[in-house]
Amino acid sequence: MQLFVNDLTVMDFSFLCPQRGMVGESWIVDVILDGNLNDESMIQDFGKVKKNLKRLIDEYVDHKLLVPAEHSGSNINHLDHDEQVEVRFEQNDGKIIQLFCPAEAYAFVYSDTISMESVGNYLREVIATHLPENVDNIELKLRTEQILTPFYHYTHGLKKHDGNCQRIAHGHRSKVGIMIDGQACLESQQYWAQRWEDVYIITREDIIDYADRKAAGTVDNPQEYYCCAYESSQGYFELLIPRSRCEIVETDSTVECLAEFIYTEQKKRSGDSTLEIMAYEGVGKGAIVRDPV
Numbered sequence: 001m002q003l004f005v006n007d008l009t010v011m012d013f014s015f016l017c018p019q020r021g022m023v024g025e026s027w028i029v030d031v032i033l034d035g036n037l038n039d040e041s042m043i044q045d046f047g048k049v050k051k052n053l054k055r056l057i058d059e060y061v062d063h064k065l066l067v068p069a070e071h072s073g074s075n076i077n078h079l080d081h082d083e084q085v086e087v088r089f090e091q092n093d094g095k096i097i098q099l100f101c102p103a104e105a106y107a108f109v110y111s112d113t114i115s116m117e118s119v120g121n122y123l124r125e126v127i128a129t130h131l132p133e134n135v136d137n138i139e140l141k142l143r144t145e146q147i148l149t150p151f152y153h154y155t156h157g158l159k160k161h162d163g164n165c166q167r168i169a170h171g172h173r174s175k176v177g178i179m180i181d182g183q184a185c186l187e188s189q190q191y192w193a194q195r196w197e198d199v200y201i202i203t204r205e206d207i208i209d210y211a212d213r214k215a216a217g218t219v220d221n222p223q224e225y226y227c228c229a230y231e232s233s234q235g236y237f238e239l240l241i242p243r244s245r246c247e248i249v250e251t252d253s254t255v256e257c258l259a260e261f262i263y264t265e266q267k268k269r270s271g272d273s274t275l276e277i278m279a280y281e282g283v284g285k286g287a288i289v290r291d292p293v
Contacts, residue, residue: 024171063164150193177278
């Protein structure tokens, strides 16, 4: 007997890729449980499935940076004196991404690449220890939202957030709707999809001098990198990342502020035309900014 739950949750996270660098992603999770009926004539109550499995997925993957621990470019240093972990990742082009964050900001996937297969295996191992006795197996299906218009992948951190959004390297796969004079503008959507392809969005006030970073690792050409850092309720977060992969904003990088940023920048492109921006944060949520009526 099998029990299935489609659209159990959406995982919003980022991962390190040797080709693309730091990639923001949003994956939808479907689950199938194999097992026998319990005393209630169920494999498991739907409410418990949704609550318990979502909690585990949120705890182990959601709003984290996924690191391919077995990749040759990954160097992971758990510091003995505190709970900080330093991660240094070398891309195929020699560029470095370096983080100095609390351990809970990462998920270390024991594979040489982050993929739906490797993350699915990682989650199955985690969840298997929490299944009731009558459940024999769990199947996870990870998938992306079907988007027929241009979209981008971005990573950010929200230092003022009370929850896990404060982690400096989590991200989203997002579409953007741009209406000019009441009509969808595919050219403008494509412009933003290219501008924010695998981008890291930095709040300017979070940029620190290279010499002030706490991470021990160094890079050969510091002028080619941004270093940003902040202290929040979960601890100290620091990131060193190539400048070529960044967009600097003057505000926080909430989806509301990003929608406003796109609106302001797009106004420069579209002039006096009537403009509406619908910026998404992952799947099915976002913010709208439009010209006043």
